[in-house]
Amino acid sequence: MTLVAGPLTLGIMTDVYVNKDDYLQQKGDVLSKKVFVGGPVRVFERMGRSQLITLLHAGLYPHSKVLDIGCGCLRGGYWLIHFLDPGCYFGIEPNREMLEAGRDGLLEEGLLEAKQPRFDHHDDFGFSRFGVKFDFVIARSIWSHASKSQIEKMLDEFAAHAHPKSVFLASYLRPSLMKRDYKGAGWVGKSHQSQEAGLVYHKLQWIAETCAGRGLEATEPGFEMFNGQRWLYITPKGR
Numbered sequence: 001m002t003l004v005a006g007p008l009t010l011g012i013m014t015d016v017y018v019n020k021d022d023y024l025q026q027k028g029d030v031l032s033k034k035v036f037v038g039g040p041v042r043v044f045e046r047m048g049r050s051q052l053i054t055l056l057h058a059g060l061y062p063h064s065k066v067l068d069i070g071c072g073c074l075r076g077g078y079w080l081i082h083f084l085d086p087g088c089y090f091g092i093e094p095n096r097e098m099l100e101a102g103r104d105g106l107l108e109e110g111l112l113e114a115k116q117p118r119f120d121h122h123d124d125f126g127f128s129r130f131g132v133k134f135d136f137v138i139a140r141s142i143w144s145h146a147s148k149s150q151i152e153k154m155l156d157e158f159a160a161h162a163h164p165k166s167v168f169l170a171s172y173l174r175p176s177l178m179k180r181d182y183k184g185a186g187w188v189g190k191s192h193q194s195q196e197a198g199l200v201y202h203k204l205q206w207i208a209e210t211c212a213g214r215g216l217e218a219t220e221p222g223f224e225m226f227n228g229q230r231w232l233y234i235t236p237k238g239r
């Protein structure tokens with residue numbers, strides 16, 4: 001799988017920035033008074049929409065089965081649930097309050113019944129409870145909080161529940177002089193167990209080696225979205 005940065009890539013970024021419709025942004029503003037909305041509220045609508053755009057560029061169809069790890073208040077899930085066929089959206093979110101606030105505050109009446117999204121609340125990064133082989137797995141702003149062992153678990157689960165054409169899209173933050181490679185054991189940042197903000201950083205080389213050890217390949221398409229997070233496309237090797 002070859003992904004190149006170029007005019008198309010710039011197109012994604014421009015698209016993300018130009019929307020003037022504040023319908024969902026207003027809902028996000030209201031929601032942010034009650035729960036954590038997954039990141040800075042000023043980019044709530046754009047950050048959610050950019051997840052659908054990124055998946056579309058990776059080949060998403062309405063019939064694709066998508067797992068959203070740490071789906072939060074459905075910042076990205078809102079768009080995916082609308083786009084996907086009934087029964088195709090799956091979300092894992094251990095923070096029930098956050099998910100329920102998003103379900104009530106973002107989704108239009110009748111949408112849940114029409115689209116039948118499914119949710120799981122475990123925090124072990126297990127994918128098997130849905131009994132589905134996913135076409136796409138997305139983890140937006142998850143590896144920027146997860147430990148190395150948690151990322152390894154997600155990759156193990158992806159390898160076990162993927163088919164040869166599955167794609168795992170994960171955003172991550174690179175370390176730098178002041179932002180050291182994370183070697184700790186646990187999650188850093190807001191969650192079902194913590195109200196404290198925080199970010200972690202992982203080297204691309206470590207990610208690539210960890211993927212390779214599981215028969216997976218990590219490709220960075222070469223563009224940044226917001227907050228310095230970079231997308232990785234992870235696929236079974238030789239795709």
Ligand SMILES: C[S@@+](CC[C@H](N)C(=O)[O-])C[C@H]1O[C@@H](n2cnc3c(N)ncnc32)[C@H](O)[C@@H]1O
Pocket residue numbers: 037038039069070071072073074075076092093094095098122123124125139140141142145187190191192
């Ligand atoms: C920064 S937020 C991003 C939420 C969502 N992906 C988005 O883009 O809006 C991180 C999310 O991961 C969730 N999370 C924390 N620990 C988790 C775990 N062990 N398994 C799955 N999700 C977890 C948090 O509750 C939070 O909703």
